[in-house]
Amino acid sequence: MSKPIGLNTIEKLHNIVGANGSTTDPDIIAPHLSEWRGKYFGHTPMMLMPKSAQEISAIVKLADEEKFAICTQGGNTGLVGAQIPFGEVLLSLKRMDAIRAINEADDSIIAEAGVVLANVHAAVKNIDRQFPVSLASNGSATIGGLISTNAGGVRVRRYGMMRNQIMGLEVVLPNGEIMRELSPLRKDNSGYDLKQLIIGAEGTLGIVTAACLKLVPSARNVFAAMASLDKVEDAINALRRLENETGAVSAFEIMNCQAFEYGLKNLVGSKNPLSKIAPFTALIEFECAADTQNCENALMALLGEGLFGEVAISQNIAQFEAFWQLREGMSAAQKPEGLAAKHDISVPISAVSEFMKLAEMGANKIVPNVRIAAFGHIGDGNIHYDVLRPIEMHDDEYRKFIPSISHEINNIAIGLGGSISAEHGIGVAKRDEFLAREPSAQLSLMRKIKALMDPNNILNPRVLV
Ligand SMILES: Cc1cc2nc3c(=O)[nH]c(=O)nc-3n(C[C@H](O)[C@H](O)[C@H](O)COP(=O)(O)OP(=O)(O)OC[C@H]3O[C@@H](n4cnc5c(N)ncnc54)[C@H](O)[C@@H]3O)c2cc1C
Structure with missing residues (x-):
């Protein structure tokens, strides 16, 4: 719990950053107290918006002296709640934008x-x-x-x-x-x-x-393709083949059928460039130094071999953007479908297929008939594995199962040599799971580093370690 600050400290902070650099106005602060998914609603005595490293240095020195805590915020898009203050002074970097x-x-x-x-x-x-x-x-x-x-x-x-x-x-x-x-x-x-x-x-x-x-x-020619696949293993084979044959693959994303279906259903203006929804759809982006023919030939070769069921190639910038909007809208597309237990796991690439099988069984063991929307960066072994409530179950009833489902999914990822946080971080959302799982040698070293650098625990004190 952060130490409350008094009027005297508010005055000192105000003097450091000047009139445009701080506010206690609840209307201005409000958008900074919750994140886009509406999972956290925080509070703060004031928001600081410094303009320079020198101002931040003065703020931090004061915090260290008076032992009050600071929560730092950038664009507030973080997915683990770390940027939302709960009593700390909120420090927004939005004016340091040069x-x-x-x-x-x-x-x-x-x-x-x-x-x-x-x-x-x-x-x-x-x-x-x-x-x-x-x-x-x-x-x-x-x-x-x-x-x-x-x-x-x-x-x-x-x-x-x-x-x-x-x-x-x-x-x-x-x-x-x-x-x-x-x-x-x-x-x-x-x-x-x-x-x-x-x-x-x-x-x-x-x-x-x-x-x-x-x-x-920068690439001279960039294009994207959507391809349908039956199995995760086929996606990994296709990725490796395309990398070898073109040297130009800049992204290779997959979406399972449920995730893709929600994208088509719930994202305004989205269209399936393929004739049907396959078990998996890949979005592949190529950055070509010269023309795109070699890459298109490589895609067609995989189609000919039956590794892909169908392939659609973006013909212009509008189609390229439409393909990406489908992939990038995956989280937003799930929102209307009800509450989900969300995960950002990674496993060795060779274990992605096994993870998908075990995770589906594990989640269904806890709540039968959950819906699995899985998508992500298969070339990194990083899957955003979202377990949505059964259609007939109410959000409030499903909410109580989420910790057990997440524990199970995380167990499976760890059991396969993976991580409970591939790219979003630990923040406050995954802190308990992280602290319970991290091997003691690593955790103890992390805590020593934190104590050495921040002995008064003034920076993001509820986060990570
Ligand atoms: C639609 C959507 C898609 C996303 N896709 C991805 C993805 O593919 N990959 C991925 O990795 N993430 C993804 N994210 C998560 C998010 O965008 C990233 O975590 C991003 O790096 C957060 O940046 P931010 O400026 O919004 O930071 P914030 O959310 O404001 O803060 C995030 C963390 O950084 C700290 N912080 C912020 N600024 C500073 C600073 N100047 N100094 C010290 N600490 C600071 C905060 O205290 C907090 O701990 C996605 C988020 C959304 C909403």
Whole structure:
């Protein structure tokens, strides 16, 4: 529980950030107290919106002295509740939204923490480069949030996670010191790589204020295909074949029949480019340096061999976007179908098929006739495995089964050598499961690091460890 702050502290904080940098107005704060799924409704004495690392440093020093806690928020798209304050002072990075530099020769961009991902994508087009991290929350998620959650998304197999895109960070540490390493260095083996500790720490070890990001060549021709499949194993075979034969696969996503059906039913304007709904549908994106013929030939070869049942290739940008809207709308499409137990698991790619079989049996053992909507990044072994209530059951009745279902699904993932959080983090939503499962050697080291860096537990105190 965070220590309440008095009027005197509110005044001091107000003086640090100035008139535009803080508010106690409930109407302005309200959108920051819940997330898009409506799972958490928090509260805070005030919201701070600093404009610089120096202001954040002064805020954090005061928090450390007076021992009040801070909850950091970027775009508020996080899926594990960590960005919603429950009594802490809310620190929003939304006013730190400058792109400080784009350097063509270094293939780098320095963006402040509050810059929205889509704005980074747009900014680097001017120099004919791209920033490869892409997810359905592109239009709201911020650089600081993406770094703090080590976000994944749809291009991880080709380009890696957020961690792999970072050359340098500027971070306010829990004692208020500013660690600034924003040089676009591709190699630096001098000492511990401290930025890696901050990446994925979910705001518990420091507040990211800016980052130096790596850029990659932009593709000349990009297109997408939808293909129907009978089995998960076929998807994995197809992915490996297409990678070998084209070297151009930039995303390979799958949706099971239930997830795909909800997309077609509930997403306005969506259309199935294939003639029927197969057990699995793959969305495959290619980034081609030259023309697309080689990639199209490779798809047709797999169709000829019967690995794909059907294939539809996007013929123009509108179709390309329509294919992606179906995939990116998977979570939204489930909402009208009732309450779901949601999971973001990963297993070794070789175990995805086994996971799908065991998880379906496990969930049905707890509540017969649940509906499974599974989709995600099969090339990373990362499945968003959502277990929806049986049609005839009421949400309120189903709610009490969710902890047992999640425990079972997580057990299955762990039993196959997997993780209970592939890309969304632990936050508050998965903290109990994480603490109960994490091996003691790792957990004890994480706690020592947290205690060393943040002895007064002022940064995101309810999160992770
Ligand atoms: C429709 C949808 C699709 C999504 N798809 C994906 C996906 O494919 N892959 C994926 O990985 N995630 C996905 N997400 C989750 C989410 O977008 C990511 O976790 C994202 O990285 C969060 O960024 P944010 O700016 O919204 O951070 P927030 O939600 O505001 O915060 C997330 C965490 O980061 C911390 N934080 C935020 N900014 C800072 C900072 N400057 N310094 C320190 N800590 C900070 C917060 O305290 C919190 O712990 C999706 C979310 C939605 C809504």
